[in-house]
Amino acid sequence: MAKKTKPEAPPLPLKFDDIDLLPAIEDRRKQIKPVTEPQRKKVVSALNEAFELLGGVPRLTIWANNPENTGEFYKIWARSGQSLDVVHSGEVIIRPSLPPSALDADASALPPLEGECQKL
Secondary structure, X not given: OOOOOOOXXXXXXXXXXXXXXXXXXXXXXHHOOOOOHHHHHHHHHHHHHXXXXXXXXXXXXXXXHOHHHHHHHHHHHHHOOOOOOOOOOOOOOOXXXXXXXXXXXXXXXXXXXXXXXXXX
């Protein structure tokens, strides 16, 4: 019976050029089955439950309010792809909840700023 020998390891450091990953990736891709809708719903449900157990929106807000995490929160939020696709034909009326202020007035109707000359 022949003694099995351990294959010789390539010299370190390895470079991506030294390793042909494509065959391994293709073999693995053939083994992966598509996720069915019921499986997807189970995963989403489990993630939502974990989110709530970890503190939900209040804890996320506290985390995102930390200056070290604010940028990371906005990156995650932007990647989430939140968007509204509104298909509408007709008039859209926007009613602001804030009362009118000097910012809403026509610029020519505003009094001059302090130190600014008034045009006659």
